[in-house]
Amino acid sequence: MLARLDRYIVGLDVGTTKVCAVIGKATDDGELEIVGVGHAPSRGQKRGVVVEIGSTVASIKSAIEEAELSAGVSVDRAWISATGDHIRGFNSRGSVTIEGRAREITEQDIRRVIDAASHPDLPKDREIVHLLPQQFVVDGQDRILDPLGMSGTRLEVELHLVVASVSAVQNLVNCANSGGIEVQAVVLESLASSEATLTDDERELGVALVDIGGGTTDLVCFHGGTVCHTAVFPVGGQNFTNDVGVGLRTPLAEAEQIKTRYGAVLAELVPADQSIEVAGIGGRGSQLVPRRRLCDILKPRAVEILDIVREEILRSGIGDVLHAGIVLTGGGALLEGLAETAEQRFGLPVRVGVPSGVTGVTDLVAGPVYSTAVGLALYGYRNREPRSRFELQDPAWYRRVRGRFAEWIRDLF
Numbered sequence: 144m145l146a147r148l149d150r151y152i153v154g155l156d157v158g159t160t161k162v163c164a165v166i167g168k169a170t171d172d173g174e175l176e177i178v179g180v181g182h183a184p185s186r187g188q189k190r191g192v193v194v195e196i197g198s199t200v201a202s203i204k205s206a207i208e209e210a211e212l213s214a215g216v217s218v219d220r221a222w223i224s225a226t227g228d229h230i231r232g233f234n235s236r237g238s239v240t241i242e243g244r245a246r247e248i249t250e251q252d253i254r255r256v257i258d259a260a261s262h263p264d265l266p267k268d269r270e271i272v273h274l275l276p277q278q279f280v281v282d283g284q285d286r287i288l289d290p291l292g293m294s295g296t297r298l299e300v301e302l303h304l305v306v307a308s309v310s311a312v313q314n315l316v317n318c319a320n321s322g323g324i325e326v327q328a329v330v331l332e333s334l335a336s337s338e339a340t341l342t343d344d345e346r347e348l349g350v351a352l353v354d355i356g357g358g359t360t361d362l363v364c365f366h367g368g369t370v371c372h373t374a375v376f377p378v379g380g381q382n383f384t385n386d387v388g389v390g391l392r393t394p395l396a397e398a399e400q401i402k403t404r405y406g407a408v409l410a411e412l413v414p415a416d417q418s419i420e421v422a423g424i425g426g427r428g429s430q431l432v433p434r435r436r437l438c439d440i441l442k443p444r445a446v447e448i449l450d451i452v453r454e455e456i457l458r459s460g461i462g463d464v465l466h467a468g469i470v471l472t473g474g475g476a477l478l479e480g481l482a483e484t485a486e487q488r489f490g491l492p493v494r495v496g497v498p499s500g501v502t503g504v505t506d507l508v509a510g511p512v513y514s515t516a517v518g519l520a521l522y523g524y525r526n527r528e529p530r531s532r533f534e535l536q537d538p539a540w541y542r543r544v545r546g547r548f549a550e551w552i553r554d555l556f
């Protein structure tokens with residue numbers, strides 16, 4: 144029997160290394176209860192984008208089936224995440240003059256100004272995935288939530304736009320559809336992860352969420368409760384694994400195991416006399432290697448990835464407003480010593496973010512690899528009125544005017 148769809152919300156994270164489906168149930172007391180979880184290894188993705196339809200569809204089907212079995216319900220639609228270095232985020236601003244005698248701002252004026260801010264000269268092969276409102280400004284007065292009915296002669300809006308390759312998004316949607324899943328919305332991976340890991344206080348004070356996955360590292364920065372910067376870098380956990388494979392001359396599957404089991408970024412965390420057994424390539428015998436050798440291999444890559452993120456933050460001019468520091472999530476955040484190294488590189492407090500804000504079988508989604516899938520379900524729960532595929536994000540201070548804003552956005556596409 145098909146589940147009552149308005150009660151069940153599905154997050155489908157199609158990652159580079161795994162596909163994860165999380166089924167949440169909206170409870171009568173206003174919580175999202177996780178009732179089912181399923182995963183499957185992902186083989187058809189490279190650096191966050193679909194490169195092989197068949198195996199991506201198979202992974203999606205298998206993750207969904209497992210989640211359905213554990214939840215005891217069938218589902219046919221989901222909120223799905225997108226990442227990849229085809230994605231660009233930028234801030235945009237629009238302004239319009241308020242005509243008429245009364246000079247009172249009408250809905251039409253608000254539509255016009257959003258339209259003005261959200262129609263940059265996009266190439267035909269790009270589409271807007273998110274229009275994230277930051278603030279309205281009326282005659283120079285900023286941080287206005289809802290300018291409707293206010294008097295003024297000039298209305299401005301500031302938005303953060305997330306733009307993606309039409310074909311990359313469409314391939315993802317097609318894979319979900321072929322797996323029997325209708326896509327309710329495509330959500331930027333980092334934004335989904337932020338739903339499950341960040342607090343409203345952090346978003347208000349200023350925070351950078353860094354989701355280090357297998358193929359990509361995704362950055363989203365908040366300040367004043369709204370998104371001020373997003374970026375995707377095509378590096379992640381697989382780079383560490385490759386480095387270990389090359390450095391220790393061992394097959395990648397073995398390198399992955401060694402990395403997750405014994406890997407650490409800081410040599411101080413590892414006893415000097417510890418050794419690990421490493422299998423050789425092509426049937427060559429195994430060898431004993433000091434565990435600290437692994438730190439020497441992992442550290443430069445950790446520093447490289449962290450510095451890419453740090454430079455992006457500095458370049459975008461938001462380094463000074465990240466008063467709540469950095470939150471690391473994604474499987475890469477499990478690397479021992481990474482948070483400490485990040486603290487040194489950024490000179491800011493760093494914590495590892497794991498999913499929170501849900502009830503139910505939370506032990507099944509406890510680690511940072513589940514941040515995106517749980518975040519998608521939470522995002523879906525918090526935005527569950529039917530909308531266009533192009534969603535706006537829903538920062539706390541914006542919730543009040545959400546419904547009306549969603550209408551305007553829908554009309555734009």
Ligand SMILES: Nc1ncnc2c1ncn2[C@@H]1O[C@H](COP(=O)(O)OP(=O)(O)OP(=O)(O)O)[C@@H](O)[C@H]1O
Nearest residue numbers: 158159160161356357358359380473474475477478
């Ligand atoms: N204990 C660990 N130590 C180091 N790395 C780990 C550990 N556990 C998992 N990882 C790494 O985390 C990565 C997978 O993380 P995650 O599941 O967040 O990626 P993904 O969502 O599939 O990929 P992406 O988001 O890039 O598309 C893998 O590269 C894996 O090796």
Ligand SMILES: [Mg+2]
Nearest residue numbers: 158356473515
């Ligand atoms: Mg991921």
